[in-house]
Amino acid sequence: xxxxxxxxTGATHTSTATKGKGRRVLVTGLGTFWGGRVAQRLxxxxxxxxxxxxxxxxxxxELERTEYVRxxxxxxxxxRIVRAxxxxxxxxxxxxxxxAQMSGRQVHETNVxxxxxxxxxxxxxxxxxxxxxxxxxxxxxxxxHRDPTWxxxxxxxxxxxxxxxxxxxxxxxxxxxxxxxxNPHVTVTTLRFSNVLGAEIVTSITKLLQLPLVxxxxxxxxxxxxxxxxxxxxxxxxxxxxxxxGTYNVAGDGxxxxxxxxxxxxxxxxxxxxxxxxxxxxxLARLGLELSPELIDLLTYGRGADNRRxxxxxxxxxxxxxxxxxxxxxxQRLRRAVGAPQPYRYEQDVEQFFRRSPAVVRDGxxx
Amino acid sequence: xxxxxxxxxxxxxxxxxxxxxxxxxxxxAPRLSDVDEWGRSQRLRDLVQRLYDPVYEHWFRVEWEGFxxxxxxxxxxxxxxxxxxxxxxxxxxxxxIERDLGRPVYGLADDMFKRIPFVNVAWSRLGGxxxxxxxxxxxxxxxxxxxxxxxEGAKGPGKTFDQRYQLRRFGRGGFVQLAMxxxxxxxxxxxxxxxETMPILxxxxxxxxxLGLPYFPITAxxxxxxxxxxxxxKIRIRVLEPVHLDVPPDQxxxxxxxxxxxxxxIRSTIQEALYDMxxxxxxxxxx
Numbered sequence: 001x002x003x004x005x006x007x008x009t010g011a012t013h014t015s016t017a018t019k020g021k022g023r024r025v026l027v028t029g030l031g032t033f034w035g036g037r038v039a040q041r042l043x044x045x046x047x048x049x050x051x052x053x054x055x056x057x058x059x060x061x062e063l064e065r066t067e068y069v070r071x072x073x074x075x076x077x078x079x080r081i082v083r084a085x086x087x088x089x090x091x092x093x094x095x096x097x098x099x100a101q102m103s104g105r106q107v108h109e110t111n112v113x114x115x116x117x118x119x120x121x122x123x124x125x126x127x128x129x130x131x132x133x134x135x136x137x138x139x140x141x142x143x144x145h146r147d148p149t150w151x152x153x154x155x156x157x158x159x160x161x162x163x164x165x166x167x168x169x170x171x172x173x174x175x176x177x178x179x180x181x182x183n184p185h186v187t188v189t190t191l192r193f194s195n196v197l198g199a200e201i202v203t204s205i206t207k208l209l210q211l212p213l214v215x216x217x218x219x220x221x222x223x224x225x226x227x228x229x230x231x232x233x234x235x236x237x238x239x240x241x242x243x244x245x246g247t248y249n250v251a252g253d254g255x256x257x258x259x260x261x262x263x264x265x266x267x268x269x270x271x272x273x274x275x276x277x278x279x280x281x282x283x284l285a286r287l288g289l290e291l292s293p294e295l296i297d298l299l300t301y302g303r304g305a306d307n308r309r310x311x312x313x314x315x316x317x318x319x320x321x322x323x324x325x326x327x328x329x330x331x332q333r334l335r336r337a338v339g340a341p342q343p344y345r346y347e348q349d350v351e352q353f354f355r356r357s358p359a360v361v362r363d364g365x366x367x
Numbered sequence: 368x369x370x371x372x373x374x375x376x377x378x379x380x381x382x383x384x385x386x387x388x389x390x391x392x393x394x395x396a397p398r399l400s401d402v403d404e405w406g407r408s409q410r411l412r413d414l415v416q417r418l419y420d421p422v423y424e425h426w427f428r429v430e431w432e433g434f435x436x437x438x439x440x441x442x443x444x445x446x447x448x449x450x451x452x453x454x455x456x457x458x459x460x461x462x463x464i465e466r467d468l469g470r471p472v473y474g475l476a477d478d479m480f481k482r483i484p485f486v487n488v489a490w491s492r493l494g495g496x497x498x499x500x501x502x503x504x505x506x507x508x509x510x511x512x513x514x515x516x517x518x519e520g521a522k523g524p525g526k527t528f529d530q531r532y533q534l535r536r537f538g539r540g541g542f543v544q545l546a547m548x549x550x551x552x553x554x555x556x557x558x559x560x561x562x563e564t565m566p567i568l569x570x571x572x573x574x575x576x577x578l579g580l581p582y583f584p585i586t587a588x589x590x591x592x593x594x595x596x597x598x599x600x601k602i603r604i605r606v607l608e609p610v611h612l613d614v615p616p617d618q619x620x621x622x623x624x625x626x627x628x629x630x631x632x633i634r635s636t637i638q639e640a641l642y643d644m645x646x647x648x649x650x651x652x653x654x
Contacts, residue, residue, distance in 0.1 A: 145481035148499035149404055155501060219484020223406060228394070260400045301481065304404065319394040326396030 022049030024128075025240075026087040028075070028118065029055055029094025030068055033201050034135060036061035037233045038091055045237075052085050054078070055094065058346035065355070068346070073106065074113040079121035082129065089131040091236060092118060095172060097137040097193075099165045099292035100204050111168040112175075119179040122186075131187045133239055134176050135232075138194045138225075138249060138305045140169050143297040149223075149255075150306040153192070153247045163293045180245075187245040191235055194251035194305050195298075197324040198229030199331035206328065207289050214262040215284075215291070215299070218271035222302025223255035228319035228327055238315050248313070249305035252321040258299060264325050265332070405473060405506075406491030412465070415493060419462055426599045427560065429459050430654065433606035436554060439468055442511040443609070444503075444546045447556035448534055448637055449523030452584040455597050456561040460515055460604060461494060473506050474515045479581065500545060507549035508616065516542045518630070521581035528566035528587070532559075532645060534638050540630030543612070547626070550616030552609040555633050557640035560602035563651045565595075601654035605640055 025042055029035035030053025042048045043064050051066040053059065056073050059066070071077055081087075094114060096107050115134075122129040141151040146158035161167040173190060180188035195205055208214055227250055235250045262269050272280060272291075281291055307317070319327060354360055402408045423429050437443070445464075449456060461472045475498040480490045496502050498516075506512045517523060518537035526535065546553045567584040575583035588596060610633060614621060648654060 145487075146478045146497070146499070148497065148501035150501065150505065152501070219486075219488065221488045223402070223404070255404050256398075257400060257402050257406070260398070260402065263399050264396070317394070320396070322396040322398055323394040 022047050023089050024048075024050040024085060024087045025052070025089040025091060026081070026085065027051060027053045027066070027091045027093065028114070029092075030059050030063075030066065031055035031057035032093060033060070033229075034093040034232065034236075035059075035091075036063070037229075038093060038236050039063055039066045041233055041237050042066075042240075050085065050087070052081065052087060054081070058348075060344055060346070062344050063351075067355075068351070073109045075117040075121075078117050079124060082121040082124065082127055086128050088128050089133075089240065090118065090122060090129055091133045091135075091240070093135045093236075095135060095137070095169065097139055097165060097169065098204050099163065099294055100290035104164045107164055107168050111165075112171045115172045115175050119175055123179065123183060129186060131189075131240065131243060132176075132179070133189045133191065133236060134172070135236065136173055136176075136190050136192045137169055138192045138251060138303060139166050139294060140173055140192060141303060141305065142166055143222075143294075143301045143303045145301055147301060147303065150304045151249070152306045153249055153309055163297070165292070165294055187243045189239045189245055190247040191239065192247065192249050192305065193232055193235075194225045194227050194249070194303070196229055196232055197226045197328040199327055201229045204290070204292065204295050209261070209265045209267065209328070210332070211287075211289070212267070213270040214258075214265070214267045216258055216262070216269040216271050217296065217300045218273050220300045221257045221259050222298065222300060223257055223304065224261065224298065224302050224321075225251045225255050225304050226321045226324040227252045228317075228324040231318050231324075234318065235310065235315060242313070244313055246309075248310040249307050250310060251305040251307045252317055252319055252324050253307065254321040255302070255304050256321050256325065258302070261325055264322075265329055402492070405494075405496050405502075406488075407471065407473065407494045408492045409471070411492045412471070412494065416462065416466060419458065420466070423459060423462050423466075426597075427455065427459060427564070427602040428599075428654070429463055429602045429604065431463060431604050431606065434463075434467070436606040436609060437464060437468065437513070438552075438554075439470070440511070442507040442549060442551040443513055444507060444542065444549075444551055444553045445472075445513060445515045445556055446542060446553055446633060446637075447515065447517060447558050447604075448532075448641065449517035449519050450526075450531070450558070450562040451524055451565040451597065452567050452586045452588075453565055453595060453597070454517075454524045454561060455564045455602065456558040456604075457515065457517070459561070459602050460556065460558070463604070464513065470513060472513045472515060475503060476517075477521060477581075479521070482579070500541075500548075503545040504549055507545070507551045511551075516545075518542050518634075525570070525582040525584070526567065527570065528562075528568060531562040531566070532641050534634055534641075537630045537634045540626040543626045543629045543633075544621055547612050547614050547621050548616055548618065550612075552611045553629075553633060554609045555607040555637050555640075557605045557607060557637050557644060558602065559605075559641060559644045559648060560600045560651070560654075563600035564597035564602070566598075600651050603644060603648075603654060605644060607636055607640055 025048055027035050027039050030039060036059050039051055039053050040061060042051050053066045053068050054071045059068055095111050096102055142157045144158045161170050176190050401410050457474055464472050473494050473496050476495050478497055480495055481487045481497055506514050519535040522535040566587045568587055569585050571583045
């Protein structure tokens with residue numbers, strides 16, 4: 001289908017199917033930290049008419065007007081949703097970047113098959129999708145002893161991906177490239193985030209840093225890069241607002257040695273021996289800590305991503321790598337003093353009441 | 368060890384800072400160590416300088432010829448011959464320039480260093496950088512640093528004593544292309560003496576394979592019971608005429624024949640200088 005035809009069909013849809021001029025956004029992975037945060041930001045944007053959130057689990061943050069749809073991990077109902085809701089923007093945040101979250105098969109289902117179905121749905125002839133943002137990770141660069149200090153967006157990997165999450169993310173990005181090539185009328189953005197730290201997010205790295213002794217790899221002190229959780233959400237809304245296409249690294253300024261990160265958290269390191277790590281893995285897993293092979297690589301060789309392309313596009317970071325670590329440390333101190341905040345619980349009936357009931361006054365008028 | 372040191376710095380830093388004073392903008396935080404993006408630490412480098420200076424002055428009695436040819440500012444690529452089972456030329460070059468010019472020198476080297484536990488940390492803290500084209504470009508063009516390159520790679524130090532001062536192939540001339548892209552001059556250095564600090568008598572390929580090393584040397588030092596302690600041969604470093612490459616920087620690719628010609632030219636200049644220096648050398652130990 002040519003771009004011209006797409007515009008034509010798009011135009012007829014606009015006049016008949018949608019009432020406002022605002023955007024209609026589909027957010028995948030609404031239940032994840034990112035999906036929820038992005039949806040919250042979109043709700044505050046008057047230029048966004050409709051937000052539909054997909055996930056296998058319920059939202060973990062409070063949402064006012066986002067419509068939550070439960071789906072399976074591989075998004076088999078996606079084409080129906082894209083047709084029915086006529087979304088013009090897709091924010092694909094449901095990509096697993098932490099191997100400790102799921103089994104290998106689930107990672108493949110979620111990342112590869114999920115993305116495949118998403119793009120299949122988005123490239124239907126009747127699709128009105130004009131903007132796709134994919135939340136990828138700097139894990140696609142890998143982490144080996146041959147790497148440059150900074151990866152630019154077009155720097156090739158030093159070695160073929162060896163681990164399942166890395167491999168699946170590389171496959172996801174190849175689907176993204178194919179889709180962008182086949183659909184030149186769609187603005188496709190890939191954002192590669194480095195390791196995220198902040199006040200709220202929980203990752204394998206935050207779990208490591210909360211242990212009494214922080215594990216490290218014996219004889220190695222790699223330099224790591226972090227991005228603050230707020231910068232992640234801001235970067236996603238930044239590229240959405242500007243309809244900025246292409247691939248961008250999203251990572252804070254500066255690299256920090258792992259020893260320094262541990263010191264900022266006020267922790268000592270405990271080196272893991274180079275051999276017999278497999279024996280240690282089992283007791284650590286019982287403590288709720290899975291040292292994935294990707295994480296071991298990162299703690300051995302580190303990784304840096306050049307963030308200048310996104311800056312050149314006009315984005316300003318709120319935090320440096322050191323600032324992100326500091327924000328995490330301060331949040332931990334606060335939590336130690338006042339306790340963890342009550343987690344939000346999604347109540348289906350309550351949400352339905354506020355959104356659907358005629359008793360609720362909306363926009364100053366009764367529904 | 369580094370972590371502990373950093374932790375104590377933190378404590379005193381936080382205590383010393385008056386209240387309400389924000390030395391860093393929001394979103395940034397004070398660093399606890401001075402490890403830069405390349406892994407180099409000036410503080411640790413200074414410490415090692417103090418320890419190494421007596422070795423430089425009294426053991427190797429390093430002497431430079433044409434030291435003024437090393438620029439005081441701006442990027443430049445220092446290209447030298449490489450010798451000794453555990454090369455003593457690299458630390459001598461880096462130490463001399465850092466001490467007398469007060470500017471850092473980064474050493475591009477094989478990825479092998481990054482794989483070895485402990486060695487990789489020491490190596491990068493003291494200025495070693497993975498020899499990746501992107502790293503060379505950033506160091507030379509964007510940051511205008513001095514960078515040392517040993518184009519012979521492991522083949523230089525890995526040669527046996529009967530092959531001394533016979534330069535190996537200069538790789539595929541990659542260093543010339545890096546200098547072209549970065550728009551910096553190449554400054555060839557000829558080093559005499561390093562060969563005799565740790566001469567390789569023979570090599571044990573099976574051990575090298577087993578340990579994943581490029582070579583496993585049996586040195587004269589080991590036979591006389593010195594192990595990895597180098598002999599006190601006098602090291603003489605001659606700085607040769609800088610080579611300015613007459614091509615525009617930032618090109619994706621340069622003429623292969625041009626690269627190979629310049630690479631070969633630099634190799635033969637260094638080889639000639641070595642022969643000349645050896646002709647004038649009266650003794651291995653006193654120079």
